[in-house]
Amino acid sequence: MKTTRRQRKFGHQLVIYSGATVAVMFCVFPFYYAILTSLRTGQELFLPAYLPNGYHWHNYVVALVDNGIARSLLNSVLVATITVGICLLVSVTASFALARVPFRGRKFLLFTILCVSMFPQVAVLTGMFELVRFLGLYDSLGALVLSYTTFSLPFTVWVLTTFMKSIPVELEEAAIVDGAKTWTIIRRVFAPILAPALVTTGLLAFIGAWNEFMFALTFIISGDKRTVPVAISMFSGASTFELPWGSIMAASVVVTLPIIVLVLIFQKRIVSGLTSGAIKG
Amino acid sequence: MGQLVLDKISKRYGTSSEVIKPLDLTVNNGEFVVVVGPSGCGKSTLLRMVAGLEEISDGEMRIDGVCVNDDSPSERGIGMVFQSYALYPHMTVYQNMAFALEMAKLPPTEIDKKVQASARILQLEHLLDRRPKDLSGGQRQRVAIGRAIVREPSLFLFDEPLSNLDASLRVQMRMEIAALHKRINATILYVTHDQVEAMTLADRIVVLNQGQIEQVGSPLELYDHPANLFVAQFIGSPKMNLIAGTIAETGERETVVDLENRQRIVLPVDTLGGKIGDSVWLGIRPEHVQLIDLAAADVEGEVLFVEQMGNETLLYVNSGYGSEPLVIRLTSRLEIAPDQRVGLRLPTESCYLFEVDGRAFGRI
Numbered sequence: 001m002k003t004t005r006r007q008r009k010f011g012h013q014l015v016i017y018s019g020a021t022v023a024v025m026f027c028v029f030p031f032y033y034a035i036l037t038s039l040r041t042g043q044e045l046f047l048p049a050y051l052p053n054g055y056h057w058h059n060y061v062v063a064l065v066d067n068g069i070a071r072s073l074l075n076s077v078l079v080a081t082i083t084v085g086i087c088l089l090v091s092v093t094a095s096f097a098l099a100r101v102p103f104r105g106r107k108f109l110l111f112t113i114l115c116v117s118m119f120p121q122v123a124v125l126t127g128m129f130e131l132v133r134f135l136g137l138y139d140s141l142g143a144l145v146l147s148y149t150t151f152s153l154p155f156t157v158w159v160l161t162t163f164m165k166s167i168p169v170e171l172e173e174a175a176i177v178d179g180a181k182t183w184t185i186i187r188r189v190f191a192p193i194l195a196p197a198l199v200t201t202g203l204l205a206f207i208g209a210w211n212e213f214m215f216a217l218t219f220i221i222s223g224d225k226r227t228v229p230v231a232i233s234m235f236s237g238a239s240t241f242e243l244p245w246g247s248i249m250a251a252s253v254v255v256t257l258p259i260i261v262l263v264l265i266f267q268k269r270i271v272s273g274l275t276s277g278a279i280k281g
Numbered sequence: 282m283g284q285l286v287l288d289k290i291s292k293r294y295g296t297s298s299e300v301i302k303p304l305d306l307t308v309n310n311g312e313f314v315v316v317v318g319p320s321g322c323g324k325s326t327l328l329r330m331v332a333g334l335e336e337i338s339d340g341e342m343r344i345d346g347v348c349v350n351d352d353s354p355s356e357r358g359i360g361m362v363f364q365s366y367a368l369y370p371h372m373t374v375y376q377n378m379a380f381a382l383e384m385a386k387l388p389p390t391e392i393d394k395k396v397q398a399s400a401r402i403l404q405l406e407h408l409l410d411r412r413p414k415d416l417s418g419g420q421r422q423r424v425a426i427g428r429a430i431v432r433e434p435s436l437f438l439f440d441e442p443l444s445n446l447d448a449s450l451r452v453q454m455r456m457e458i459a460a461l462h463k464r465i466n467a468t469i470l471y472v473t474h475d476q477v478e479a480m481t482l483a484d485r486i487v488v489l490n491q492g493q494i495e496q497v498g499s500p501l502e503l504y505d506h507p508a509n510l511f512v513a514q515f516i517g518s519p520k521m522n523l524i525a526g527t528i529a530e531t532g533e534r535e536t537v538v539d540l541e542n543r544q545r546i547v548l549p550v551d552t553l554g555g556k557i558g559d560s561v562w563l564g565i566r567p568e569h570v571q572l573i574d575l576a577a578a579d580v581e582g583e584v585l586f587v588e589q590m591g592n593e594t595l596l597y598v599n600s601g602y603g604s605e606p607l608v609i610r611l612t613s614r615l616e617i618a619p620d621q622r623v624g625l626r627l628p629t630e631s632c633y634l635f636e637v638d639g640r641a642f643g644r645i
Binding site: 168170171173192195 | 332333334353354355359360361363364365367368369370371380381384385428432
């Protein structure tokens with residue numbers, strides 16, 4: 001039977017929306033279940049129910065206060081923020097050089113940076129450990145800032161260089177004619193134009209630092225210097241045989257919220273950052 | 282304020298040959314000088330050297346008698362208008378214009394006064410709070426000019442400022458630039474590849490070719506007395522027709538030339554520098570060729586194409602001279618079909634004569 005145009009359109013939309021629903025469910029369900037679990041206690045935890053049945057905020061108190069997640073949160077915020085700060089500062093200046101200043105070996109350097117960003121963490125763990133020891137940063141937050149910056153920089157430099165290259169040279173020359181020095185040009189002309197790219201890469205660096213586990217586990221031993229992912233993994237229940245699912249989930253929710261808030265705040269910027277430069281205008 | 286002297290300046294990249302060959306040029310105070318040339322002739326490089334964006338390899342550049350070779354662009358006291366406008370996209374029109382003054386560390390009240398004054402000159406007052414993306418092409422161009430004049434430079438540099446605009450806007454901006462030049466009596470060095478802009482705007486035109494000045498002169502001087510074949514063909518549109526010939530008789534006031542087809546023509550040209558039997562090029566502009574009866578024609582040929590523009594008609598005639606058709610430009614409307622045979626007259630007073638190497642014989 002031949003369908004009318006309207007029926008076909010309806011069919012299309014049905015496919016699109018049902019597909020979208022499945023995708024959203026798939027992405028959001030784990031987080032939803034975490035929230036659900038964090039609000040339960042005792043035997044409720046092990047019942048397969050998909051709707052909230054009571055609100056027990058106790059888990060949050062346990063996670064934040066008793067297990068010292070509050071302290072770890074502070075550490076994480078500190079480490080991630082400093083990492084992002086250093087990353088952006090270094091990568092903006094580096095990308096300016098890579099995109100604008102002609103020098104020998106520029107292409108090679110850029111290519112090396114790209115290669116470095118593909119290294120798996122485990123591969124450099126030992127080397128990084130030696131470096132951290134050598135610099136006397138073992139068991140301090142500095143070790144994490146150092147290692148996260150090292151891992152975020154190649155990516156940020158690469159992305160920002162690409163963006164920087166898309167800025168017309170005439171704009172820089174106009175600023176030179178206007179009497180601006182290099183640093184002023186970077187700060188007053190390039191940085192504002194690059195804002196979407198800065199936000200996007202900065203956010204990715206933040207998330208990377210926020211979620212990182214292996215370095216955080218290796219370089220820190222003192223409990224009060226742990227970052228959140230490690231702290232959560234160290235949760236202990238009432239007995240050795242009990243995994244405190246409730247408070248683990250409560251902590252996980254608390255840890256996820258800042259990222260979600262950040263993404264929502266910068267949402268518009270990220271979208272324009274990811275697409276701008278892709279097409280002209 | 283504002284005399285520019287280029288004293289044998291040249292440009293070389295690394296050890297390769299010169300992009301700009303040693304070149305002398307003086308732009309007098311208040312003069313509007315246009316540099317034209319085909320793309321790749323080095324005109325933009327020349328402008329960028331004057332601006333200070335490109336280093337001068339050799340020679341000396343002076344502004345008001347002071348050597349500025351080693352000065353940065355901002356120290357040279359120039360204002361530059363870029364082809365792509367190069368407005369700061371994240372700043373308002375006001376901020377765009379104020380940026381240079383901020384860099385010069387002027388007090389805010391002074392900055393405000395100057396920006397307002399420049400905005401008034403360019404009729405930008407109502408746009409000061411907008412961002413470049415909210416402006417039309419012509420408005421952006423005006424802001425770009427505003428950014429240059431706000432610093433009260435002694436010399437303005439324009440790098441093909443109109444080539445991004447559509448045709449009608451281009452004509453309008455051309456008039457605005459001419460009016461602006463009169464109003465603020467600025468010294469202007471203007472680069473373009475468009476000879477119409479050059480002819481209409483310039484006090485003097487510099488024709489540049491392969492990094493070398495071919496001729497400097499007023500627009501009509503270049504049109505009437507081109508120094509060589511290059512200038513003759515570059516100025517004027519459609520370009521000048523050329524017919525090969527040989528000198529049959531030299532003279533100070535009259536020269537007899539045999540054309541390719543043995544046709545003999547007497548021109549009021551001084552050929553004392555030439556010899557009998559020398560090969561020459563006879564040039565005639567499309568607008569000077571006349572259409573006449575076949576019987577009285579100097580040259581006859583077959584019409585290849587007709588281009589009707591409404592206000593003028595272009596005929597392409599295969600005359601048997603060389604491989605290229607003769608182009609004839611008529612201001613009258615004419616019903617003429619391809620393949621029709623037409624008679625042409627080459628008025629001797631409108632002919633040009635060039636040596637084979639391109640140098641022009643003096644016209645009387």
